[in-house]
Amino acid sequence: MTPYNEGAVIYAQGEPSGPLYLVEYGAVRIHRLTYDGRRQISAFHFAGEVFGFEADGEHHFYAESIDRVGIRTLRPFSEDSNLEGVLPLALQSLIRAQEHLLVLGRRTAMEKVASFFADLNVRQGETGNVYLPMQRSDIADYLGLTFETVSRMLRKLIDARTIRLASTKEVQILNLEALEDLSQ
Amino acid sequence: MTPYNEGAVIYAQGEPSGPLYLVEYGAVRIHRLTYDGRRQISAFHFAGEVFGFEADGEHHFYAESIDRVGIRTLRPFSEDSNLEGVLPLALQSLIRAQEHLLVLGRRTAMEKVASFFADLNVRQGETGNVYLPMQRSDIADYLGLTFETVSRMLRKLIDARTIRLASTKEVQILNLEALEDLSQ
C-alpha cells in the first residue's frame, strides 16, 4: 500500500501503463488537459474503487491524489494472478463513463450539480452527508462548468433548503427527493 | 448474421443482456432517453466494431440500426468460447467513452462538429470522404447540441472551405489540417 500526499501525481499521461490501482482511502481524480489549458476530469475515485485501465500500454490521462490517499497496486496481468476479476471492474468503469456522458451532454448546470451530489451520496453510503474532498474547480472540470457556476448552483440549492453546507467540503442533504428530481 | 432494416431496435433498455454484437456492415446508434424526452447518443458503431457490454445482465441503453445493418452475435460467455478477447474490446469501448467525455465537457459547438468528422474520417479509413448515415439530429444528440446548431457549424465549415457536402450524407474533407486544428 502506497500513501500519497494531496496533489501527488500517481501516473501521468504518456507513461507506460500496466498495473491497476485500488483506492484504499482518500480520493483520486482522473483528468486530461487540452492544448489551451482547459481541463476535463473524466472521473473521481473513492475508497474501494479501481482505476488505471488502458487499452494500449500507455496512460492517456493523469491520475492525481485529491487529499491524502492510500493506493494498492494490483497486477492482474502477471502470470500468478487471475484475469477473471478484471472484466467486471473494467465494465464498471465503462458504465460510469457512459452515465457521465448523459450528464455532460444533456443536462443544465443545476441538473449537473444535483446529480453530482446524488451520485456521491450513493457512493459514500447514502448517509445524507456528502464529503467533498475536491475543490470547486475540480467539480467544475468534472461537470463541464466553471467554478463560478458551481458556486452559484450551490447557493440556489441552499436557498431552496435542498442542501446545507456544514463547511465548504461537507454537504448535508436536507431534501433528497428534491435533489433526485433535479438529477433525473 | 442477422440483417436489420433502418430504424430497427437491436435491443432495448431494460432487456436482459448477454451476447455481444459485431457490426458486419452499416451503422448503429446507442442511446438513452431522459424522462422529459431529451436523448443522449453515447456511441455510434460501424463495421468491425463490437458493442453490447453490460455490467449487470441488463441493457441500460437502446441499440438501433441507422441504415441497413448486418449484425453478428458473439457469445463469449458460453462455455465453448474464450473470454480472452473480450477485455480488449471492453477497453476499446471505455477509451471511446472517455474520449467522448472530453468532447462533451470542454468543447465549443464548432470543435465538437469538427472532431466528430475527424473521428469518423479515421474510423472510415482516412480517405477524406466521410459518410454520414445518421441524420442531423443524431449527430446533435451525440454531441450534446441541437440539430440547428449542427447545421450552422456545417455551413461555417463549408464557407471556410474546410469541407464540402457532396450530398447531405457525404462530407468531403478539403482541408484536413484545418479540421484537425479545430478538433484539437
Added chain:
DNA sequence: CGAGGCGTTGATACGCGTCAACCCAGGTGG
C-alpha cells in the same frame, strides 16, 4: 500582520438554444 489561495457574489457578454419560416427530395396517389 501580510500574502496568497480558494470560494462567493455581482455585472456584463456571448454562444447556443428556441421558435419559426422556408426549401428540397423522395414517396404516394390520382
Added chain:
DNA sequence: CCACCTGGGTTGACGCGTATCAACGCCTCG
C-alpha cells in the same frame, strides 16, 4: 407523369443560460 404531402435540412430572429471579468471575503500559513 405530375401534384401533393411529408420529413429532414437549412436559415434567420431572438432570448436565455452560462462564461467571463472583476471585486471582495475568509482562511491558512509564513
